[in-house]
Amino acid sequence: xxxxxxxxxxxxxxxxxxxxxxxxxxxxxxxxxxxxxxxxxxxxxxxxxxxxxxxxxxxxxxxxxxxxxxxxxxxxxxxxxxxxxxxxxxxxxxxxxxxxxxxxxxxxxxxxxxxxxxxxxxxxxxxxxxxxxxxxxxxxxxxxxxxxxxxxxxxxxxxxxxxxxxxxxxxxxxxxxxxxxxxxxxxxxxxxxxxxxxxxxxxxxxxxxxxxxxxxxxxxxxxxxxxxxxxxxxxxxxxxxxxxxxxxxxxxxxxxxxxxxxxxxxxxxxxxxxxxxxxxxxxxxxxxxxxxxxxxxxxxxxxxxxxxxxxxxxxxxxxxxxxxxxxxxx
Amino acid sequence: xxxxxxxxxxxxxxxxxxxxxxxxxxxxxxxxxxxxxxxxxxxxxxxxxxxxxxxxxxxxxxxxxxxxxxxxxxxxxxxxxxxxxxxxxxxxxxxxxxxxxxxxxxxxxxxxxxxxxxxxxxxxxxxxxxxxxxxxxxxxxxxxxxxxxxxxxxxxxxxxxxxxxxxxxxxxxxxxxxxxxxxxxxxxxxxxxxxxxxxxxxxxxxxxxxxxxxxxxxxxxxxxxxxxxxxxxxxxxxxxxxxxxxxxxxxxxxxxxxxxxxxxxxxxxxxxxxxxxxxxxxxxxxxxxxxxxxxxxxxxxxxxxxxxxxxxxxxxxxxxxxxxxxxxxx
Numbered sequence: 001x002x003x004x005x006x007x008x009x010x011x012x013x014x015x016x017x018x019x020x021x022x023x024x025x026x027x028x029x030x031x032x033x034x035x036x037x038x039x040x041x042x043x044x045x046x047x048x049x050x051x052x053x054x055x056x057x058x059x060x061x062x063x064x065x066x067x068x069x070x071x072x073x074x075x076x077x078x079x080x081x082x083x084x085x086x087x088x089x090x091x092x093x094x095x096x097x098x099x100x101x102x103x104x105x106x107x108x109x110x111x112x113x114x115x116x117x118x119x120x121x122x123x124x125x126x127x128x129x130x131x132x133x134x135x136x137x138x139x140x141x142x143x144x145x146x147x148x149x150x151x152x153x154x155x156x157x158x159x160x161x162x163x164x165x166x167x168x169x170x171x172x173x174x175x176x177x178x179x180x181x182x183x184x185x186x187x188x189x190x191x192x193x194x195x196x197x198x199x200x201x202x203x204x205x206x207x208x209x210x211x212x213x214x215x216x217x218x219x220x221x222x223x224x225x226x227x228x229x230x231x232x233x234x235x236x237x238x239x240x241x242x243x244x245x246x247x248x249x250x251x252x253x254x255x256x257x258x259x260x261x262x263x264x265x266x267x268x269x270x271x272x273x274x275x276x277x278x279x280x281x282x283x284x285x286x287x288x289x290x291x292x293x294x295x296x297x298x299x300x301x302x303x304x305x306x307x308x309x310x311x312x313x314x315x316x317x318x319x320x321x322x323x324x325x326x327x328x329x330x
Numbered sequence: 331x332x333x334x335x336x337x338x339x340x341x342x343x344x345x346x347x348x349x350x351x352x353x354x355x356x357x358x359x360x361x362x363x364x365x366x367x368x369x370x371x372x373x374x375x376x377x378x379x380x381x382x383x384x385x386x387x388x389x390x391x392x393x394x395x396x397x398x399x400x401x402x403x404x405x406x407x408x409x410x411x412x413x414x415x416x417x418x419x420x421x422x423x424x425x426x427x428x429x430x431x432x433x434x435x436x437x438x439x440x441x442x443x444x445x446x447x448x449x450x451x452x453x454x455x456x457x458x459x460x461x462x463x464x465x466x467x468x469x470x471x472x473x474x475x476x477x478x479x480x481x482x483x484x485x486x487x488x489x490x491x492x493x494x495x496x497x498x499x500x501x502x503x504x505x506x507x508x509x510x511x512x513x514x515x516x517x518x519x520x521x522x523x524x525x526x527x528x529x530x531x532x533x534x535x536x537x538x539x540x541x542x543x544x545x546x547x548x549x550x551x552x553x554x555x556x557x558x559x560x561x562x563x564x565x566x567x568x569x570x571x572x573x574x575x576x577x578x579x580x581x582x583x584x585x586x587x588x589x590x591x592x593x594x595x596x597x598x599x600x601x602x603x604x605x606x607x608x609x610x611x612x613x614x615x616x617x618x619x620x621x622x623x624x625x626x627x628x629x630x631x632x633x634x635x636x637x638x639x640x641x642x643x644x645x646x647x648x649x650x651x652x653x654x655x656x657x658x659x660x
Contacts, residue, residue, distance in 0.1 A: 014599030
């Protein structure tokens with residue numbers, strides 16, 4: 001499998017150097033692997049820290065900036081970052097108002113963020129945590145006890161980030177993050193497998209006439225394989241899986257997310273089918289975001305995330321955000 | 331080849347419907363295939379219209395909005411839009427201040443925009459045109475007499491768009507667009523071929539251990555095939571090709587562009603190598619943009635575009651822009 005890289009061992013370090021050069025508004029510590037917004041710590045503001053394996057860009061480093069994360073800790077590809085990164089990040093963004101760790105539910109991430117929280121508190125930093133486990137496809141997957149954290153992470157980071165930017169205290173920011181995690185659900189589909197630089201070949205075999213329904217973002221197995229389906233059939237399956245798991249009681253934010261190699265042209269077309277199914281199921285759509293946000297290297301495929309949004313969450317969604325990967329408003 | 335589509339014939343129509351639903355700030359005429367900013371025509375403002383084959387998203391429809399294009403005309407995949415679309419777009423955005431057509435140098439696009447300009451002028455709309463032909467790789471390619479228009483189009487649309495937003499008259503906006511086209515140069519590399527929905531298989535064969543240097547954005551042949559190279563070697567080759575063609579006399583804007591299927595992680599790492607080569611060649615970098623902007627469906631690969639920017643162009647680059655694909659500032 002061909003890649004645009006030098007050597008597998010240096011992929012993350014190379015990417016961080018290139019990111020630093022493209023984004024002077026961020027401080028990228030390539031050696032210690034921490035990405036911090038340049039004006040951190042912001043006086044009186046709760047600091048938001050997330051992180052996880054690399055290969056899901058723009059998540060998380062591309063979501064650092066005003067209105068979203070204060071810092072991100074990238075691990076090796078598909079591998080948890082270590083507690084030292086998280087403690088450094090917490091120290092860099094803590095203004096005294098405390099820090100929220102946003103953790104996707106993978107065993108390594110959970111353990112390492114837990115350890116980092118203890119270490120940071122030993123240093124006098126107040127830490128709260130939120131666990132994102134939005135993927136309804138399967139439980140107890142390859143790297144996960146319980147449900148996986150996937151596209152819902154974008155909603156947690158954006159909405160809690162907006163609350164923190166408004167000056168909400170730590171308990172309130174954490175409560176909003178947990179509420180968003182509670183009302184977010186995702187379902188993913190793979191048309192091809194991702195290839196990690198270390199392995200150099202696809203992480204699983206998917207016959208040319210099959211797709212995998214309920215895929216994770218590290219090539220973890222989904223619910224089932226089927227003969228290739230139309231985008232309309234995929235939208236029916238994915239949206240029904242989401243609504244069956246949690247029927248929303250009000251309007252939703254919709255994320256139609258590309259896994260990496262699926263063209264934006266196809267993602268927009270898939271969005272039309274997702275909106276059709278939501279309309280048929282009488283689910284009101286408040287806002288829709290289409291693009292590559294929570295990716296799995298060069299995997300072809302997509303995911304759908306629904307986040308039920310009351311007036312407060314809708315206001316936080318519309319609040320300005322200024323990061324490499326998500327940017328609007330002032 | 332698996333795709334996230336319904337049927338090949340409906341790919342563009344489906345995408346436009348999905349785009350309309352995700353972007354209420356745009357008016358998407360699905361039937362007539364014209365995408366217009368909702369507040370058009372803006373009183374006293376020159377209207378910017380571009381278009382071309384679909385499959386390069388976010389170009390051009392994703393660049394419609396304040397500070398960039400007023401309208402875009404998407405053709406079928408890798409196929410020119412027709413004059414009727416362009417005339418409709420011109421009529422929708424003309425406030426009386428005239429319209430600039432931004433045309434990538436492909437035979438069909440050039441002919442159709444020429445015809446549309448005549449038709450629009452018959453309707454009393456003043457039209458100026460700029461031709462983008464920034465790709466230094468080859469001349470007289472598959473769909474092109476002369477050089478192809480590729481990544482430089484982003485700079486023309488952004489910088490002329492900013493000038494128009496400031497209220498510059500048509501001759502001035504056109505002069506800026508031509509100046510930007512004159513000082514922009516691109517070079518692309520393919521690691522794989524794109525697959526069009528109509529064909530359903532890759533548009534050319536590229537052995538697993540080879541890449542194509544100087545590729546176009548429709549799978550047109552490049553300069554040569556080589557055994558797989560590192561990202562550092564590719565950056566050396568691409569940047570040297572650009573500098574040999576036109577050594578800049580001042581700082582440059584850099585676009586490190588993904589062709590579609592190459593992960594952002596790899597694009598950032600490639601950017602580090604591009605910046606290294608530019609440093610070695612003593613070229614000053616004013617701004618850098620990394621991401622998927624001028625794509626070729628699901629092709630893996632990248633391109634580099636340099637645009638020499640004096641103080642005026644730099645100011646226009648930094649000016650606010652608010653489109654689905656490019657957004658910053660207020």
